[in-house]
Amino acid sequence: MMPLPSRRSFLQGLAATALARSLQAQDALKYPRIRAITRGPKFHWFGYYDKFQFDPTGRFVLGNQVDFESRSPQPEDKIQVGMVDLQDGDKWIELGETHAWNWQQGCMLQWLPGSANEVMWNDREGDHFVCHILNVQTGAKRTLPTPVYTVSPDGRWGLAPDFRRLNDCRPGYGYAGIPDPNRDKLTPDDAGIWKIDMKTGESKLLITFAEIAAVPWEMEGGYGRNAKNWFNHLLFNQDGSRFIFLHRWRAEDEKISTFHTRMFTVNADGSDRYVIDPSGFTSHFVWRDPKHVFLYTYHPSHQQRFYVFTDKTREFEAVGPDVMTVNGHNTYLPGTNNEWVLNDTYPDKANLQHVFLYHVPTGRRVPLADLESKPPYRGEWRCDTHPRSSHDGHFVCVDSAHAGGRQMYLIDVRGLV
Template sequence: LRWDGDRARFNHEPGPLVYTVHPVTGAALSLGFGRLARLRPEYGYPSLTDEHPDDPSPSNDGVWRVDRGGEHLIISIDQLDRITADGSERAGGELHQHVNHLMFNPSGTRFCFMHRFVRTDGILHSRLFTSDLEGKDIRLLFEGLVSHYDWRDDETILAWAGKRSLLGSANAEKTPAQHAMTIARRGLKPVYYAMGKPRFLMNKIMKDSYLLIRDVDVRSPNAPEPEPFAKDELTCDGHCTFNRGGDEPGRWVLTDGYPDMKSRQPLFLWDCHNNRGYEIGRYHTPRELDGDIRVDLHPRFNQDATLVCIDSAMDGKRGMYVVDVSPLTQGES
């Protein structure tokens, strides 16, 4: 996907790579795909190389604004590294860092993204940021574990997240209990994988959960605490997304889950109006597709929230499937 004239399209001509485009304003953002390929291979492009492989937090890579004039760096990784909530000089320091998961808010006035690095204890540390389109008003919203997310509205993000205090912070000295938990985590990881990676355990043990996070910097004296969402109901990490169209935009949330012990991926629908959840189905996925190469459902709504499109390998190859949810989204009041 490249920027071509006044729109993004697929072509083979040289030009800036585009990560995301706002559907109404046409604003486009990008990031260092070569660095992403080195640090998170499942997300980057293997044909690209990191231009700064020896720099843990480069000042000339990060988030880019893309327009007809080309690419313009608006936020550097070095900037993000210097933003801390605990008074530390740097968040990652000598640890190699990257950005990922850029996403515009509904109106296109701001976007969110993650600043990430692997800690010395092997834990992936995620920091959820937002910014205006000029990279001037940068806000740190949350850090610890942040996985998948979506904007509910222009001021609120729904995210699977957790502070993971049991494992300690990125910079502070661990307590004996935190050291013990970190060691236990390493030892139990093979068992966790053998069980089919039951993500509800992360909810029960690490207290990860879906949270509604306001677009307010945690360094602000009036920063609100995240609000639990679908507590004790949606208890596993998934690719959450709100409906943007239909009679009631923002009423419905789609999310999925990772394969269970029978290699089935679940699809869930949550009604924010009635605080009620539905399991739409479970879809087989080949066991060998459980690494960097995998097929997550990635559910998304059509314009009126009557149909859901999912990715799946249920028939032995990657495909796109449509699921009718209109009896629920059109029948509930």
């Protein structure tokens, strides 16, 4: 027969149990509420972080649906595009399909800026890529004869890189099915960045690879031997007066995983081009306002960190250099006057992707979720969380494969900011 515990040890046991429960409760309060808004057997994700995923009311959340994972898209592979109704049991509403997509950015599915009921996505028709624009209320649909990457804030103009060349130079960002006619050319003069009239579909070649490659790289060593050039990551500023694009290249003796980058800003008509970041390391970015860019890059002052650069100058400031120490997908939370940054990380040594908020005035970091991401979610078909917020800044949506297959998850941040 076991002896009964003494009163002292009994009270100590009660205290230890109470402490453990208290710590568990504190840990539970550490993270806001998160819920899956899509479910299997099919997989769902949205993709990049600089597109409107939520409609203006916050009720509908766009997403892509696919029935396989862990391999590159083939020309015959198609996916469904749709939206989740958050006010009707997270019901999936199918909107269409596409043969032009990738794992990182989907098919550029997004709500058309300035519209409360139109969505857009890219597709492939025959030997060319197109962009569909669908009114989700009436079902009216029109198709532009060219794909679109990003749209001006008023919804009037679009921009597009050469998705054929992207698929050749950076798998995971272009579209399969149409080979690059300039595959063997280092700096083509008949391709680059197009500007598209979102009403008529008319397009104009605004900037060519040859023009940008002719701008000397000011860093030591230059481009390298036989460097092949491409463009990616286009984004208008908040008043539509200028946009960003990344000029990337890879020398002939460098691995497919190696490339160099410099960031250009340019007027909406293609004029007044400025190399705002010549470092060669430019990564994720958004505009803070029409004259400032918030980006992750290298600078001698703090090495690889987040910075705010002033356009057309060499003025800069580091953002969270002691807190946001690793690369992530950074945006500003709407409705907070740019005081709150929404960000994430790539998987760390424990295979965790950290989604968090960062308060610029105080330097405070607020965790939102720590989501497991194990192999095979690496490389081209990795599942980055790419946090995106609703227009009012109340909710955040992320992609994650922590439960065994990529799905979309909603995080309520109303009580945090």
